[in-house]
Amino acid sequence: MIVLVLNCGSSSIKYQVIDIDDNSNALLAKGLVDRIGLSEGSLTHKPSGKEKYEVKMPIPDHTTGISLVLEALTDATHGVISSLNEIKAVGHRVAHGGEYFKSSALIDEQAKENIRSLFEIAPLHNPANLEGVLSIEKVLPGVPQVGVFDTSFHQSIPAINYLYALPYEYYDKYRVRKYGFHGTSHKYVAKIGAEFAGLDINNSKIITCHVGNGGSITAVLNGKSFDTSMGFSPLDGLVMGTRCGNVDASAITYIGEREGMNLSELNSMMNKKSGVYGMTGLSSDMRDIDAAYESGNEKAIVARDMYYNRVKKFVGEYAAEMGGVDLVIFTGGVGENSADLRRYVCKNMEFMGIKLNDAVNDVTHGDNAIISTDDSKVKVAVIATNEELVIATDTYELTKNL
Numbered sequence: 001m002i003v004l005v006l007n008c009g010s011s012s013i014k015y016q017v018i019d020i021d022d023n024s025n026a027l028l029a030k031g032l033v034d035r036i037g038l039s040e041g042s043l044t045h046k047p048s049g050k051e052k053y054e055v056k057m058p059i060p061d062h063t064t065g066i067s068l069v070l071e072a073l074t075d076a077t078h079g080v081i082s083s084l085n086e087i088k089a090v091g092h093r094v095a096h097g098g099e100y101f102k103s104s105a106l107i108d109e110q111a112k113e114n115i116r117s118l119f120e121i122a123p124l125h126n127p128a129n130l131e132g133v134l135s136i137e138k139v140l141p142g143v144p145q146v147g148v149f150d151t152s153f154h155q156s157i158p159a160i161n162y163l164y165a166l167p168y169e170y171y172d173k174y175r176v177r178k179y180g181f182h183g184t185s186h187k188y189v190a191k192i193g194a195e196f197a198g199l200d201i202n203n204s205k206i207i208t209c210h211v212g213n214g215g216s217i218t219a220v221l222n223g224k225s226f227d228t229s230m231g232f233s234p235l236d237g238l239v240m241g242t243r244c245g246n247v248d249a250s251a252i253t254y255i256g257e258r259e260g261m262n263l264s265e266l267n268s269m270m271n272k273k274s275g276v277y278g279m280t281g282l283s284s285d286m287r288d289i290d291a292a293y294e295s296g297n298e299k300a301i302v303a304r305d306m307y308y309n310r311v312k313k314f315v316g317e318y319a320a321e322m323g324g325v326d327l328v329i330f331t332g333g334v335g336e337n338s339a340d341l342r343r344y345v346c347k348n349m350e351f352m353g354i355k356l357n358d359a360v361n362d363v364t365h366g367d368n369a370i371i372s373t374d375d376s377k378v379k380v381a382v383i384a385t386n387e388e389l390v391i392a393t394d395t396y397e398l399t400k401n402l
Helices: 062-074 109-117 126-139 152-156 169-174 183-197 249-259 263-272 277-280 284-296 298-322 331-335 339-346 356-362 387-399
Strands: 002-009 013-020 025-034 041-047 053-057 087-094 146-149 207-210 215-221 224-228 327-331 379-382
Touching: 002 126, 002 387, 013 062, 013 298, 013 387, 025 062, 025 387, 041 062, 053 062, 062 126, 062 207, 087 387, 109 327, 126 146, 146 387, 152 183, 152 224, 152 284, 169 387, 183 224, 183 327, 183 387, 207 298, 215 298, 215 331, 224 298, 249 331, 277 284, 277 298, 284 298, 284 379, 284 387, 298 327, 298 339, 327 339, 331 339, 339 356, 339 379
Parallel strands: 002 087, 087 146, 207 327, 327 379
Antiparallel strands: 002 013, 013 025, 025 041, 041 053, 207 215, 215 224
């Protein structure tokens, strides 16, 4: 069964086409539509076993972008299917499912209304995600669609970990609580990591570290999310590329009063002008921060050490919450590729049973590997995330019998 996987951002569409059944899956193509709504957009299409194909042209909206993708998929030269009729279902990454979606779901009118009702909570993501759904309705009418929600995996978190110590009326009125994000990634790497390390996921204590430009840590207890570092929005927790992570709310109101900034400006400052970018004034990309660190830039040294140290803090916190840990997993762009991050987090953690194999850690970049020593009580692993495969799998399971 051929499934089209879409991850629609405000000005981009990432996509994969996966041929999947009960026992196997094969990636047929992947690509990116970028700069939607700007003067010159682009499509980069990468069919498996064929030459990369690129188009540069104005792409005014998501419907135009998805139409370009479908044209590329059926093209005689660089296509991977002969007809659009071969696409049997479309799976969408949806950032925020609130309390409506405890698992992936078929998208019907009620589901669309629920996604729309969360626009205020997830203004950067949910509108674009819904735009993708509506665009598919126009260009592939009648094809079943599935929403796979970043928040669903975290719906198992207990109230002591998802509630804030604010007046309860705000939870009652507005559902203000921790939701958590990157759930699709945390769920996938916990499952694959447990298999890789020889653990029974249903009887295990796993800490998953999804670290990239955005990042979050999750305590996975017996296969279910027990706590996670992102909160009501993807702002909380780790130091990120442009997001501040944990900060005393009083510091924000103080800055707002002193600078005459309104709530919208403060929100933008915390989300888009903070993190390692705000601390250094250099970049939000850790590769640039690494280069500045190596050249002795003092702000970059402090920023990178803070970025790394915050990951370490959450590992300790979640080990305490779960009463121990069997496996620590690193994933995401930085987690999979930065031996320095992994070394920093695992250093001086022998008291917790963590012993890093430096030789293996140093040569592991983006591949699945156990990077702890043979005698380490706690296993440490690098597991490459594959959110698109999770989306395709859930889409297949929900649509194969329709």
